[in-house]
Every structure is written in C-alpha cells, then in structure tokens.
Amino acid sequence: xxxxxxxxxxxxxxxTTLPASAVTFRFAFQGDLKSLDPYSLNETFTHxxxxxxxxxxxxxxxxxxxxxxxxxxWEQVEPTRWRFHLRKGVKFQxxxxxxxxxxxFSAERSFKPASDIKTRIQPAGTKAMKVDDYTVDFVLPSxxxxxxxxxxxxxxxxxxxxxxxxxxxxxxxxxQQQSYAALHANGTGPFIITEHQxxxxxVFKPNPNWWGxxxxxxxxxxxxxxxxxxxxxxxxxxxxxxxxxxxxxxxVERVNASANAHVLQGPELRTIFLGFDQYRDELKYSxxxxxxxxxxxxxxxxxxxxxxxxxxxDKVMRKAAVASALMIxxxxxxxAKDFTRPATxxxxxxxxxxxxxxxxxxxxxxxxxxxxYVNDEAICQAVTAMLARVGIKINLLAQPKAKYFAKIxxxxxxxxxxxxxGWTPGSFDSWNIxxxxxxxxxxxGAGGNNNVGNYCNPKVEELTKEVLVEADTAKRDKMIEEAxxxxxxxxxxxxxxxxxxLAWGASKKMKIVQRADNQILFYWFRKE
Amino acid sequence: MLxxxxxxxxxxxxxxxxxxxxxxxxxxxxxxxxNQMVGIETSAEERAQLxxxxxxxxxxxxQFVRFIGNAARLNFGSSYQFKTPVIDLIADRLPATxxxxxxxxxxxxxxxxxxxxYTALHQRSILSNVxxxxxxxxISLPTFLIGILLIFLFPVTLHILPSFGRGDVVHIGFWSxxxxxxxxxxxxxxxxxxxxxxxxxxxxxxxxxxxLEVLRTDYIKFARARGLSDRAVNFxxxxxxxxxxxxxxxxxxxxxxxxxxxxxxxxxxxxxMGLLFLRAVQNVDIPIMSAYLLLVALIxxxxxxxxxxxxxxxxxxxxxxxxxx
Numbered sequence: 129x130x131x132x133x134x135x136x137x138x139x140x141x142x143x144t145t146l147p148a149s150a151v152t153f154r155f156a157f158q159g160d161l162k163s164l165d166p167y168s169l170n171e172t173f174t175h176x177x178x179x180x181x182x183x184x185x186x187x188x189x190x191x192x193x194x195x196x197x198x199x200x201x202w203e204q205v206e207p208t209r210w211r212f213h214l215r216k217g218v219k220f221q222x223x224x225x226x227x228x229x230x231x232x233f234s235a236e237r238s239f240k241p242a243s244d245i246k247t248r249i250q251p252a253g254t255k256a257m258k259v260d261d262y263t264v265d266f267v268l269p270s271x272x273x274x275x276x277x278x279x280x281x282x283x284x285x286x287x288x289x290x291x292x293x294x295x296x297x298x299x300x301x302x303x304q305q306q307s308y309a310a311l312h313a314n315g316t317g318p319f320i321i322t323e324h325q326x327x328x329x330x331v332f333k334p335n336p337n338w339w340g341x342x343x344x345x346x347x348x349x350x351x352x353x354x355x356x357x358x359x360x361x362x363x364x365x366x367x368x369x370x371x372x373x374x375x376x377x378x379x380v381e382r383v384n385a386s387a388n389a390h391v392l393q394g395p396e397l398r399t400i401f402l403g404f405d406q407y408r409d410e411l412k413y414s415x416x417x418x419x420x421x422x423x424x425x426x427x428x429x430x431x432x433x434x435x436x437x438x439x440x441x442d443k444v445m446r447k448a449a450v451a452s453a454l455m456i457x458x459x460x461x462x463x464a465k466d467f468t469r470p471a472t473x474x475x476x477x478x479x480x481x482x483x484x485x486x487x488x489x490x491x492x493x494x495x496x497x498x499x500x501y502v503n504d505e506a507i508c509q510a511v512t513a514m515l516a517r518v519g520i521k522i523n524l525l526a527q528p529k530a531k532y533f534a535k536i537x538x539x540x541x542x543x544x545x546x547x548x549x550g551w552t553p554g555s556f557d558s559w560n561i562x563x564x565x566x567x568x569x570x571x572x573g574a575g576g577n578n579n580v581g582n583y584c585n586p587k588v589e590e591l592t593k594e595v596l597v598e599a600d601t602a603k604r605d606k607m608i609e610e611a612x613x614x615x616x617x618x619x620x621x622x623x624x625x626x627x628x629x630l631a632w633g634a635s636k637k638m639k640i641v642q643r644a645d646n647q648i649l650f651y652w653f654r655k656e
Numbered sequence: 657m658l659x660x661x662x663x664x665x666x667x668x669x670x671x672x673x674x675x676x677x678x679x680x681x682x683x684x685x686x687x688x689x690x691n692q693m694v695g696i697e698t699s700a701e702e703r704a705q706l707x708x709x710x711x712x713x714x715x716x717x718x719q720f721v722r723f724i725g726n727a728a729r730l731n732f733g734s735s736y737q738f739k740t741p742v743i744d745l746i747a748d749r750l751p752a753t754x755x756x757x758x759x760x761x762x763x764x765x766x767x768x769x770x771x772x773x774y775t776a777l778h779q780r781s782i783l784s785n786v787x788x789x790x791x792x793x794x795i796s797l798p799t800f801l802i803g804i805l806l807i808f809l810f811p812v813t814l815h816i817l818p819s820f821g822r823g824d825v826v827h828i829g830f831w832s833x834x835x836x837x838x839x840x841x842x843x844x845x846x847x848x849x850x851x852x853x854x855x856x857x858x859x860x861x862x863x864x865x866x867x868l869e870v871l872r873t874d875y876i877k878f879a880r881a882r883g884l885s886d887r888a889v890n891f892x893x894x895x896x897x898x899x900x901x902x903x904x905x906x907x908x909x910x911x912x913x914x915x916x917x918x919x920x921x922x923x924x925x926x927x928x929m930g931l932l933f934l935r936a937v938q939n940v941d942i943p944i945m946s947a948y949l950l951l952v953a954l955i956x957x958x959x960x961x962x963x964x965x966x967x968x969x970x971x972x973x974x975x976x977x978x979x980x981x
Contacts, residue, residue, distance in 0.1 A: 156820075160935065162737045170695025241705075244695050299739050300709070310739050325748070326738040327935065328927040329821075354820055354925045355935060358804050363819045363925075366811035499938075530687030530940045538700040539688055539707075573700035 150347040151655050153638075155371035156354040156363055157648070160327045165309040166283040167237060167298040170244040172552070175281040176647030177351070180332060181221075182283030182315035185212055185231065186276050190641050190652065192459070192556060194276065198226065198284055198316060207271040207599065214262040218339050220286045221313075221320050228258040233287035235266075242300040247554075248282040250275070251596075273599040277555040289314045318342055318651040319349065327353060332650075344651050364389050364633045370655060371640065373648065375633040377446045377502060383633050392632045394642050395450055397457045398552040400501055402435075402511065402623040404428055405545045407582035413493035413523070413545040421490060422545075422581070428620040430480035434518045435511055436472040437625055444506045448629035454612055456553060456561050457627050459644055463609045467616070469624075477518045489519025495547040496524060497532040502628045508548055522546070538573035542580050549580065550628075552645070558608040562592040565622070566615050583621035588614050664964060668957040675953040676727070679946055680720050689736050689940040710736075723946060732947035737939050742947045746929060751832045752822055753921070753928030757914045759844055760852030765906060768856040772863025773895060776871065787860065794857035799916075803850040803923035810846060818843050820925040851920040855909050862905060866898040904963065911959040915952045 159173050166178045187197035199212040218226040235256035238245050249256075253269040266275065290296050290309065299307035313321045318338045323331035332349040334342065354360040354372070361379045364372040365386050375383055380391045404422035405411060411420050421427045437451045451469055458464035481489060496508035505526040512522040527535070536544040553560035567576030568584035576582070591611040598604040615621045634640045641652035689710070690703050707713055711722070726733065732742035771791075775784040794802075811819035823839030825832040834840025870876060871894055879889045918930025925931065929948060936944035 160737065163739060168739070169693075170698070241702075244698060306734070306740055306744075325927075326740060326745075327932065352821060352925065355931075355938075356922050356925065359807065359820050359923055359925055362804075362807045362812050366807075366815060366819045368811065368819045368821075528687065528938070530689075530692055530938065533691040534688030537691065539690060539703050577699060 151345050152348045152350060153344075153346045153371070153650060153653065153655055154350045154352070154369045155373070155648070155650070156352050156360050156369045157373050158353070158355050158357070158360065160353045161324075161330055161351065162326065163299070163310040164313045164321065164324060165295070165298055165307060166281075166285075167240075167243045167245055168310065170554070172646055173648070176645075176649060177330075178283060178313070178315075179281065179317070179647060179649055180319040180349075180651055181313045181317045181321055182285070183317045184279045184282050184284060185214075186279045188280045188643075188645075190643060192644060194280070197280065198231075202276065204599075205265070208268040210266045210268070210275055211259070212264045212266070214264065215339065216262055218316050219337055220289065220316055221335055221337075222286070222289055224286050224288055226284070226286070226316055227261045228264045229261075230284055230287045231264045232256045232258050233290070234282070234284045237285065237290070237296065237298065238282060240297045242298040244298070245282060248278050271597045271599065273597070273601075273604065274555060274557050274559060277557050281554075283315065285309070286314055318344070329353075342651065343654070345654050346650070349650055361633065364635070367635065370635040370638050371653070372633040373631075374502075375631040377448055377631065380446070380448070380631060388637075389633055389635050392634060392640055392642050393448055393629045395457065395459065395627050395644055396552075396630045396646055397460060397556070397627065397644050398501075398550045398646075399452055399455050399457060399627055400449075400504075400507065400548065400550045400625045401452075401455060402431070402625065403547050403549060403581040403583075404431070404622075405542070405581045406584070406621070407542075411492060411545045412543065415491040416486075421484065421486060421492075424484045425620055426480040426484040427486065428623075430477040430484070430518065431515065431520070432477075432620050432623050433470060433473045433480070434477040434520070435514050435623060435625075437469060438472070439514075440507055440510050441626055444503050444510050445626065445628065448502070448631060449626040450629070451626050452624045454616065455551065455565055455622055455624050456558055457644070460553065460556050461558050461605075461608065463605050466609065467612065474517050481518060481520075486519075489521065491521040491523065492546050493523040493525055493544075495532060495536050495544045496526040497529045497548070498526040500529040500532070501548075501550045502631075504548060507625065511548075536580055538577060541571075542573075542582070544580060547580060548625075551578070556645070558612075559592070559595050562588070562595060562608070562611055566611065567592050583615070583619070585614060585619055585621075660968060661965065664961055668961060671957055672950065672953055673724070676724060676946070676950055677720065679949040680716070680723065683940075683942050683945065684716070686937065686942075686945075687940045689942055692939045692941075693736050727947075727950060733943040735936070735944050736941045737936070737944075742943045745932060745944065746947060746951065747830060748832075749927060749929045749932050752834075752926060753914060753917055753930060755833060755835065756844070756847055756851060756920070756926060756928060757910065757917055760848040760850075761855065761906065761910055761913055763848050764852040764855035764859055764909075768859030769863050769899075769902070771856075772860040773867060773890070775860070776864045776867035777890060779868075791857035791860055794853040799850060799854065799919045800923050802853055803846070803920055806846045806850060807923070817845055822927055847920050847924040847926050850923070851913060851917055855906075855913065858909070859902060859906065862902055863898055866901060867894060870894045870897050907959065907963055911956045914955055 157173060161177050163169055166182050183197050185197055185199040186194050189195045198215050198218060200215050202210060202212040205211050214228060220226060235249055238248050250272055251268060251270055255267045257265045257267060259265055293308035295307055295309035299310050311324060318335055318340065319332040320335045321330060322333050330351045334346060354363055357376045360372045361375060361383060363369045367388060375391050383389050383391050406422050408420055410418060441447060441449045441451050453467040453469040454464055494508060496505055498505040508524055508526060512524050515522050534540050536542065536547050564576055564578040566583060566588050567579060568589055569575035569577060569579050569582055588611050591607050595604055595607050598607060630642060630646055632640065632642055637656045639654040690706050711719060730743060734740060735742055735745055738745065771787050775787050778784050807819050810817045821843055822834050823843035824837040825834045825840055826836045834844055876889060876894055879893050917928060918934050921928045921930040922934050932944060933948040
C-alpha cells in the first residue's frame, strides 16, 4: 500500500515537474505577420493567422462551407433584413462576455476610414442593430443574397477592450501613433497570442476557455518568418520547423525524397490570367498606331488560341497547376464543368490575325510581376515564345510586385497594354469576379476597379447587377453562367491560364488540413 | 587638434546629408508604397487619400527637407508595414546585428591571425598550402552561397546546429542577447562563420604578407644573431610589428561587416537590421530604408573618424599637416 502511494506520488511528481510531452508546433511562412489588427490589412495570410485567435459570426469549414461561428444561426426576416442569433457563453480572452454590442461595434469599426475591410458588409449603408444581447439585425438598403459570405474573415472585436485601449478605429495607414490593437490581440478563438515581435516571431498558446472543442494537440505554437526560399526548405528538412509554406516548385521532389518531410499539394483558388487593354483608342505600348488591335475580338481570340496552356502547366508549373477555362476556380462555381478551354490552334490564330488585318502580327509590351505568383516571370516568357509563333512580338517587362502593381493598377492609371495578373474572389463567389473583372469602369476606376484592361459589355454589366440581388441560387448560377459565356466564349475578354497549386511542406509527424484558400488555420493541425 | 576634429565633423555632416539625398532620390524608383500597404480591393479614392496623408504628393524637395528635419530630432516616422515607430524597430533589431558582427569579427581575428602566422613561418608545409587554397574559397565564393552550403551541410545533412534564427534570447534592459543561452550560441555559429569567412581570409593573407616582409628586416636578423629563441623572435618581435596594419584593416572592416551583414542575415533569417532593411526594400517601406541607410552611414562616419583621429595620434606627420592647413 505504502509502495503504491509512493509510486503514485512519484508519478505525479514526474508528471508535474517534467512536461516532456509538451507539444510545440513551429512553422515558417515567407511573409510577415504585419499587424495583429484584423481590420488593417485585407490579405489572406493575415486573415488566416488571426483566424486562429479571432472569430467571425460565421466560419468556413475544411471544405470552405459556411458554418456557424459566433452566430449559431441566422435567417432573412425580409430580403433587406437579416437576423443573426449569437452564441451564448462565449468569452473574450481577457474574460469579457461576448454580446451583441461587440457585433454592432465591430460592424461600425469595419466602416471606419482606416479599415481595409470596408466591403465585408455589403451593400454600403448597411446597418447593424442590436435586438437584444444575443440577437443582431442587419438592415440593408438593397437585398444582398451573399451578405455573410465574407464574414468568416470579419472578426469580432471586444467593444470594451477596444475602447479601453484607444483602438476604436483601426490604425490609420499613415498614422504615426502606434495602435494597441496592432500589437495585441483579444479574440474569442482557440489560440491566444502571448508574444509578438513584428516581422520576427509570434507565439501562440491554446485558449483554455475556448467555447469549441479543440482538434489540435499543441501546447505552444511558434511562427517565424523565413523569407529566403532555400532557408525555409532547409529549416523544414532539418526539422527546425514542422511546417513551411510555400515550398518552391523546384524543391518539391527534394523535400518528398527526404526522410522526415513531404509536400502537400492541392488546388488553390487563385486564377492566373492574361488581360488586354481594350479601352484606349491606341495602345500605349505597341507598334500599331492609330488603333487598338485588342478592341478586335478576333485578335483576342487569336492570342487565346496561340497560347498552349497545357505546355505551361506541364513545363513551367511542373504539373502543379490546373488549366482553367474560367476566371474562377471550379471549386467555387458549380456550373464550371460546362466550360472547357478550346484546344491550342496556332494555325487558326494566324488566320484570325490575318482577318483582323495583322498578317505579319504586331509588337506589344507585356507587363509581368516576377515575385508575386508561382513562376510568374517564367509563365510570361513561355507566353512570349508561344505568341512569337503566330507573329506577335512581345516585349516582356517583368518587375518586382512593388513596381508592377504601381504601374498596372488604378494608382498607376492602368498603365499597361497586356498583362498577367492573379485573382482570388474574397467572397468565394462569382459576383466578386464579375464586379471586379467584367464590370465596365471609368478612368478613375469607378465600377470594375480591377478590370485593368476595361473589358466592357453592357449585357454582362446588366447581368452583374441582377446577380447581386437574385436570391434563388439556381437562377443566380444560370445568370453567372450566361455572363461567363459572353465574357469568355463570345468576347474572349480574358485569357484565364490556370489555378496554381498550393505547396505546403510538412514534417511527416504532422497531420495538416490544407484549405484551398491558403489560410493557415493550425487549430486543425496535429503533431504526433 | 580641435580644429582638425571640427573639420572632420563638418565633413561627416556633409557625408550624412549626401547619403540621405542619394537614398531619397533612389526611393522614387523602388515602387509605390501604397500598393504594399492595402489589399487589392481597396478603392482608388482611398489610395489617393492615403498618398496624400503620407505626404507622397508633395514635391521631393519638401519631402527631403521634412525628412532631414525629423531625422535630426531622431524621428524617422512609422514603418509602413508594421505601423510601429522605426526607431523602436531598429532598436529592437540592432543588438542582433551588432552581436553577429562582433562575433564574426572576433572569429576572423582569432582564426585568421594564427593561420597567417603559420603560413608565413612554414611556407612550404602541406598545411600552409591547404590554408591558402581554402582561403581562395573564402575570397571567391559569395556570402549567400557559403551560407546555403553550410546550412546544407550542418543542419540538413548532419542535423547539428539550427538552420535559421537566433535561438532563445535573454533581455538585459533594452539589449537582447543570444550569448547567454545554449540555443543562442548554437544559432550564432553558422551565421558568424559565414559573415566572418571573407574577413578571416583577408586577415590571414594580410598577416602572412606582412609577416614575410618583417621577417626579412634587419632587426629580425639582429634578434636572431643575438640568439633569441624562435618563439621570441616570431611572436615577440615579428608579429607585434605585423599587427599595426592588421588592426587598422580589421577596424575598418568592422563597419562593412555591420553594413553587409544583410545578406548573411537574409540567408539565416537572422532578425537583425539588415534583414529588416531587405524586407523593407521589398515592401517599399521608405521610413525603414532611409533610417537604416542613415544609420549605416553614421557607423561608417564614426569608424572613419576614429581611425583618422587615431592616425593623428600615432603619426605626427598628419598632425603637422592639420596644423598648417
């Protein structure tokens, strides 16, 4: 008996003094976690990281389906009034109760001038109203059937905490004052940030009072930025980190050949595509003077047919990409299977160019980033070579993203004739694509703000407006399909290339959930 | 002497202003910071407003004068990326860079000098030839390649030493040090060797050359004729006289070790100033870039000033020059 008690005491002592089983998950990403304020930068990585700490009214599950988050259920009381029932008994990490006041506060905060997520609650003019402590109504000026689609990354902040710490407004981008919320976090989510050194490392500890049931088995999570590709891969191979993202395509085989790590590849939602300036009367960067060849649908189609996307997928992307017929990932649009890419046909392309009046082709400058997407510059080089076969001479201008975006986007006055760009619809819905890419815009960018080449068709414009308010899903999908049919198969407005693949490197000890939107939500990860 | 110092200081101010001006002109060509600060869906009006708020629409001369005015008061503004005062960020990263620089300088001296002495004394031995051949690698291979090779050899293949970062650090006041923890010391080895390798070979070759020179001089012959031991001649007389130019070079090199640590820092994800600067360039974070460049210019100015003053102390000819000028 005595012996048993002694053994028990010994076991207890060992258990308490030696937390040898403490599981630490270390991971590395190429970019920095710049701010802990979830309203200050609308960017996938930031949203994903903060999604481990903060929560929205809705969440998205492992397959991106919308599931209840801080709201347990919601309904449309009428087309312009949505009612959200909030989860009871939820506490912020500083111990405050989560109530309707926090939701109303967070809605208002998202509209503030310094917020980078102003479009989360659409349309503009929507009001959040407290019904009781656990019910909030959203009153819309016009119907929006996809109101909560982006709310998984509209995180709810504590009103009292923000007010007490001078963080009622997100930190202004140009501000000189340091915002408390940029360096501290107080969410309702599964993890608490215990240490944050911007640009160096961030330490997370599990939230013992989280309302959900944890799937992870971590006692501590340490995030480090490793911007150098070779170092990141080395850190994974040497076991210094359990997870590294992204793995460059040329290192995938090497990682897979190693004893302790492997690469998880899966489709990503971003579509890489080419666009044309279809707006200016004369191209800014071309030897064709007095007219714009890209205004001619035959020229656009010829470009499309001349580019061998399968070769790009095979050779440039090393098969880590899926050729796309649409500007949206097939994972996000149920009728995408009705669309196929026409086969590459240089002869037909040549014929179309001749018909359009360019039997000997022409010269045009192509803008391309060289540090933004997977192998972006190499894709542009392949396109250059393929177009040369039909007589088009491309002068390739590949630049770092800082220069590239400044030139081709609205801030640079859409200063391009032919460009490569990638796009992920933030709402995971086609309306985002139509509104950003297919809607006409004026010179200042009003309308389709990211429609760089200003593709414009009144019929598509009309459909875009209808899609925004149509509540019947089947009917809505049909409208979207029609818009895509016109935009792609009739007008050849863009050349969608592919969805690149995610390449996450993980230790073989890890169980990883890879979501197609590339958010790193480690509350689903486990380490054996 | 005082006039000499004042003149030097005035020159230093001119240098700093020139660096600031050149840096400022270059920033115009790095790209648009606004695009790096907001998400892609941010509207044109908001971007325009932000440009206005940041003062990017003002004439460059205005921006420059404003920058110099603020810099003189040690106010470098807030980082565009981190929304944190730049001075805090640099203060946070400075210890990492300085520690790395001093350790690698120490490494290059402690290894370089004995190797130089050895190769000078035993010119024909096999080991000397090995040292000299190896030093060619140090001189000719670029730093980042050496770093990657070391990472591949030690952490990845042999599974010793960490591949990145600084390990655990201990905070003493405002200073964070990795020298007091086992993981911090381990993390220091590879970056310090990478950074110090070039200096080490430089010092080794310098010591060898100087030593060969000195060994031929008359006073060494006399020392030998006096029947002094080899040890006393080689180390007591020859090495001592060799070290003067070595110390000058090592001192001047310290500045470049600090300034050019950025490549080593990027390879090893060493959280120092260089890495901060490199990331700032990628993200067009102008406040960090300008502050860093000024700081590096300041370090060089201080080192050069110190060396100049020491010369003046050591070499009377310079003092006489200064007096007549």
